Amino acid sequence: MNRAIDFLLGSTMRWLLLALAVIFPLVTDNEYHIYVMALAFIWAIAVYGMNIITGYCGQLNLAHGGFFAIGAYVVAILTVDHGWPFWPAFLAAGLFGAVFGFVVGIVSLRLKEHYFAIFTLCVGYIIYLMIDKWEALTHGSLGIINIAPPEGFGLVDFTQTIPFYYLVLAFLALAIWLTRRISESLLGRTFRAIRISDDLAQSLGINLMRNKVLAFVISTVYAAAAGGLYAGVVRFIGPEEANFIHTFDMIAYLLVGGIGTLMGPLLGTLVITWLTQAVQSLEEYRMIVFGPMLVLLVIFFPRGIVGTFLGWRGRRMARQAPRKTRESRVEQSDPHGADSKEARNNA
């Protein structure tokens, strides 16, 4: 019974959010708001990628912003310098994201925990330096302008904000659907097992390297695709896209929403984007608020909005349900092992 209610609640909420997103451009006539929303959706797609490697698989990848920039630059270079149309360039961006992610993953995922985080931080910086210095390929610090927008094949015009909004929404829905399929499959459970303990997962017969690389490649494809879409809507990019700040922004989105949860990345991205919009003066100094917020979140609410909600509901249902379902319930709704941590602190 509880399980049925839970299922309804989960999927109804998703359909409701989708419906809200579909009617959003119809109820607002402020085109700027629609544009901000479309950009937030693009970032959310990238954050979903980060959620797979960092949230589900437990490896803090600090090069994620770099992969976003790579996706954007592949689209920009192919459309501007080589005259490709947008869609083939977009596919190439995803493909390149996968290949580059595979190469970086093979090297970096042999390292554990801190070593991996530091290594990817360096990879992110190398990507930034290459984009900034390799002028023959990337136009250096000048950036690339006049990137081709997505073709509408005569049906729609994606240089207009509203059609582009729906295009991005479609990609976001696809990203969420894919994440859900992964999360609920054996693959998702494998990733979670790796997050809980490398050694434990290995003793269950999980091939650590293969699964970690797979999670990494999936995440970089998300990031590169988001970057490609970004290049298509903003149509001007520079080396700043590869700045660390973007990776840290994405970490903030992920943490606020709830790391390792399905709807967390979307909620976190939307909440922070609109909070930042509400306080326009914050834009430049948003890190004065974000920095302490990140610290407070990891200390007091390490599971974010969605994780805290799931934990609260899990505890409430545990009080009502018979003991047998309680155990399975708590395990499933606990995204980051925080319950065991509480238990340890209480002990």
Next chain:
Amino acid sequence: MDLFLQQVLNGLTLGSIYGLVALGLTLVYGILHVPNFAHGALYMVGAYVCYFTMADLGLNYWVAIAAAAVVVAAMSVICERLVFHPLRHAPPIHDKIAAIGILLFLEAVVQMYWGADFRRIASPYNQILQLGGLTLPAQRLLIIVGAFSLMGALHLYLKKTMTGATIVAMAQNREGAFLVGIDANRVAMMTFAIAGALAAVAAGLFAPINLVYPAMGHLVLLKAFVIIILGGMGSIPGAIIGGLIIGFSEALGGFYLSSTYKDVIAFVLLVVILSIKPTGLFTKGVR
């Protein structure tokens, strides 16, 4: 040959600065097993404190460096108390994110108050010594002498004093240190204070031949991380040797290979070394 020696001198200068920053990082890692991403921001704040003590208060260069060391050491301790201490039992991903939060906060605050302009600290030592065909700017000699005497002092402190020994004990074996009655809080605060002071002094020494700006800590921090990975995380001699390796490879590589890509050299070195030996050059056992 003179050109080569000149680059060796430059490498020694860079290496001793990187070594100082890496020492603080490796000390903190040894005690808490936290890669402190905020360390670069502490380095940057140290340079700013040094700059403003000299420019606004008109104080002597050495007084300014001492002031920077004290201020940054205090900040570092506050970070430990408010952030890393509450997170000591959290999953490893959390304290990394918290450290990033501190880094972003400090940078944004500095940028808001003092802007993103580049500033330069005027060195009181502008003499240039000539030795054969070598040009030896006094500030560079000062950096090398200052850094190495600080490293020597740290070595004596850790080996010869009781309080220093508690730090080493806790880095070697946490439970064992508790068993013999070492106060974990005191050791952690002391380690953070030393790490902060080292970063501030490194910044104060290096600033006259470099620029002071909010993002100045990024590259130094990343290179310090490369160094402690090379030298083995938590290893003190490793941090010094690693600092020299990176300093020399950067100076020589920047001169003989390409000055545009000189900042990439350290990272390429890291990628190559970790690809061959995933636990770093000098680590023993499995991590």
